[in-house]
Amino acid sequence: MALVLENGIWKLQAAGATSTVIWSVDFSAVSDHDFLSTATLSLGGVTFTAENSANASQFEVASGVLKIDPNSLTAHSNNLYNAPVLKGSYSDLMAFAASGAYDVEKTYVMRAILTSAINPAAGGPIVGIRTDSTTNNEDLSMQTSGASYRFSKGAARYQDRDRSLTAVTGTVRNLSVVYGQRSAFSGLAGATDTNEGEPFGGGAIYAGYVDNVTNATGYNWLSPPPSALDLSDASAQAYVGAWYYSGTDFGVFSFQRLELHEVG
């Protein structure tokens, strides 16, 4: 183990492991763009495409902020994947990786940072990676679901957890999804800090593993490729979005930054 300094905080890191933000976008540097009229936009050198924009009353970059206002009855779990999301090709993002391509030996962290800490009463922001939302275990996304965190694994599988009983209670400033094809996956949340540049910043809310030896069943288990999430697949994407099914409408979810880490 080695000590590394992350945003002024010393943390332990496995020997030999390095972490790099290989791609990021600060929306403060992005010109205004309305996804409701033009679906695609280059962000940090990667083309992102709006999906389900018809289910958003606002979906734009305005004054340096990505703003998404999902309509009611939208979701990104349990066979209902109609929430507005902004998606980018994973292979295009991986062009910025150390080797210039996806590396199965490494772990990747996709983080979405909001402009302020929020406490939505219903629905919430989404960040995820996927190859196919409609297939079990091929879409890992970290979300809030009102008073709960939600981790969806694609198709019909999801898990809710009362936010007040986790490491990050109350407000949420950022969400991350972590995936290493040889190791594990997890969902992280940060309460008030942006955790910008920190690969595993925030608190661990959800953890699972990629291992068919110790436990071949259970919600926390993800089967090894090729049957599970294979980010080398041409269909792989990273995305950010927001949803709102019913209850008290939060309104506009505002994002200031997206970043993708490569660790290992």
Add this chain to the structure above:
Amino acid sequence: MYIFESPMANRLLTITSLEPVTGLRVWEGDSGDMNVDVVVADLWSFTMVIHSNDTVTKPAEADDITVTVTRP
């Protein structure tokens, strides 16, 4: 009474209980049924089935817990 809400696909699951529901896990079952593990007070859990017609089958130990399924 505690109320725990979990929006599902085109349905809203509402669980009313004397002890707080602290989490749940959802996965698909046969014939369109949904299996739901409900965790109560982080102390015990039960598994219920939400059928495609929105009826709910739950074990006797959950008799004091009310589950409603509503559609928009």
